[in-house]
Amino acid sequence: MTTIELNEENLPRLAPRPCDCHKGQLGHAVIVAGGAGMGGAGLLAAQACLRLGAGLVSLLTHPDHVAASLARQPEVMVHGVTTAAGLQPLLPQATVLLLGPGLGQTGQAADMLEAAAGSPVVQVWDADALNLLALQPERFIAAGPRILTPHPGEAARLLGWSAGEVQAQREQAALQLARQYQSVVVLKGHGSLIADPGGQLLVCRHGHPVMAGPGFGDVLGGVITAFVAQGMSSVDAACLAVWLHARAGERLAAQGRGVIASDLLTPMRALLEAWSPV
Ligand SMILES: NC(=O)C1=CN([C@@H]2O[C@H](COP(=O)(O)OP(=O)(O)OC[C@H]3O[C@@H](n4cnc5c(N)ncnc54)[C@H](OP(=O)(O)O)[C@@H]3O)[C@@H](O)[C@H]2O)[C@@H](O)CC1
Ligand SMILES: Nc1ncnc2c1ncn2[C@@H]1O[C@H](COP(=O)(O)OP(=O)(O)O)[C@@H](O)[C@H]1O
Known part of the structure; x- marks a missing residue:
């Protein structure tokens, strides 16, 4: 097994935007997240997705969280959704989906998934x-390519x-997951790994x-989604997002305990601009 270490020699770049670029060319991310009591998870993902450059971001969350989400981030289109029927009309606009942050595991959440x-x-x-x-692998078959971020x-x-x-x-866990679920996998934690079903492994x-x-x-999920929205392949989006997220964490380390997830947005943007200018 050969594990490739991610570094500035092999890290992918986001292409510069053409002068006449418009938001419709930068993807529409639809985020299905934020069940009762966990509205923050969806909002953090949506903010990260927007701040790392997605063209449009829709957040489908529990109705309890709509007003607070809009007050915090009016650039995000926020819909209160609790059922699969409520979700269906909003899906065709998506060019990429982020599913799960704070979604919960109720029957309705399963139906929406x-x-x-x-x-x-x-x-x-x-x-x-x-x-x-994990509970019902035979039920949830993805019709599009999938990136798992456990x-x-x-x-x-x-x-x-x-x-x-x-x-x-x-x-072994990352490679087994990629094979078993035929998906790109980001196994998070210290020394995050990116694996694909073909056996490629990066750390x-x-x-x-x-x-x-x-x-x-939640922030990492939003960043991966933003890069897919802007046209990157799944593996490249995962690699660039994991690297920026980790480097931004290092930049914040001097502040010590109490760094919070939304603090990552500013250093991630600065790192991205240095690496892949707009
Ligand atoms: N503001 C909000 O709305 C937020 C909402 N959130 C939402 O909450 C929901 C539940 O998600 P969750 O991750 O908190 O719980 P859960 O999946 O049971 O995992 C915990 C267990 O996993 C393990 N484990 C985890 N990391 C590990 C590591 N690095 N290394 C090793 N082990 C590790 C660890 O196992 P242990 O070590 O105890 O054996 C631990 O007990 C979900 O929807 C999420 O989106 C959150 O995003 C927070 C902000
Ligand atoms: N000690 C650590 N070293 C490096 N990265 C870490 C460390 N602790 C957490 N992270 C990163 O922070 C993120 C935590 O993700 P996760 O456990 O899913 O959190 P949440 O569900 O609360 O959003 C992952 O990307 C993980 O790699």
Whole structure:
């Protein structure tokens, strides 16, 4: 098994925008997230997606979270949705989907996931989308290419292993997930790994323990989605997002405990602009 270390020699770049570029050419990300009590997860993902350059971002969240989300981020189109029937009319506009942050694991959440999975676009599956997939793998068949972004606990559920077993063999776990679910996989945590079903494996040796807090994964999901929206391949989007996220965490490390996930947005944007100017 050859593991490629992500560095500035092999890191993909986002193409510069043409002068006459318009938002319709930069993708429409539809984010299905934010079940009752977890509106922040969807909003963090939506903000990250917008701030890393997606053309349009729609957030489909529990109706309880609509007003607060709009007050915090009016550039995001926010819809209160709790059922698959409510979701269906909003899916055709998506050029990429992010499914799962804070979605919950209710029957309605499962119905919405099943409906969204039928969309023939790239789909980023995170958090409760992964937990639901682990419970009923035969039910949730994605009609488009899929990127799974588990932390070790979610990876353990998907594999039927313990989190300790995942951590003891992270590379094998990432490759097994990619093969088993025929998806690009980002196995998060210290030394995040990117695997694809063909057996390609990359590792990011950046990041910092100040990132051990709520919402850091939600932000990563939003960034991967933003890069897919802007035309990158799944593996390239995952690599660039993981690298920027980890390097931004390192930049914030001097601030010590209490760095929060939304703090990543400013340093990630600065790093992206240095790496891939607009
Ligand atoms: N503001 C909001 O709305 C927020 C909402 N959120 C939403 O909450 C929902 C539940 O998601 P969650 O990740 O909190 O719970 P869950 O999947 O049970 O995982 C915990 C278990 O996994 C493991 N584990 C995790 N990381 C590991 C690591 N690096 N290394 C090793 N193990 C690791 C660890 O297992 P242990 O070590 O205990 O064996 C731990 O017990 C989800 O929808 C999410 O989007 C959050 O995004 C927060 C902000
Ligand atoms: N100690 C650490 N070192 C490097 N990266 C970390 C560390 N702790 C957390 N992270 C990163 O922060 C993110 C946490 O994601 P996740 O556990 O899904 O959080 P949440 O569900 O709260 O959004 C992952 O990208 C992970 O790689």
